Amino acid sequence: MSARRWARAVRWYLRELTGEAEYDRYCERYRRRHPLAPVPTRRDYEVLRTRHRETHPHSRCC
Template sequence: MSVRSALAKARFYVREFSGEAAYDRYVAHARSHDPDAEVLTRRAFERARTDAREADPREGFRCC
C-alpha cells in the first residue's frame, strides 16, 4: 500500500468519524431526488442536525 493510499483511507475514516461526510451524503441524496431543489447550506444543515440530535429523547440530558 502506498503512502497516498494510506492517507486517503485515513482521511476517509476521519471524515466519517467526525461526521463531516454527512453533509456530502445529504447533498448527493438531495440532488439525486430533485436536481432543482434548494439544498441547505452547510451551516443550516449542521444546525438542523444538531437541533434534531438535541430533541431526541434517547440522547439523554445535556447540560452544555
C-alpha cells in the first residue's frame, strides 16, 4: 500500500471515529431536502443530535 493511500485510509478512519464525516453526510442530506434553506452550523447540528438521542434512547446501559 502506498503512503498516500495509507494516509487517506487513516484520515477516513479518524473522520468516522470523531463524527466529522457524520456531519458532512448530514449537510449533504439537508441540502438535498431543503435546497433553499441555510445549512445548520456544526454547533446547531450537535444540539439537534443530542436532543434526538435524549428523546429517542436506544439500548444504553444508564
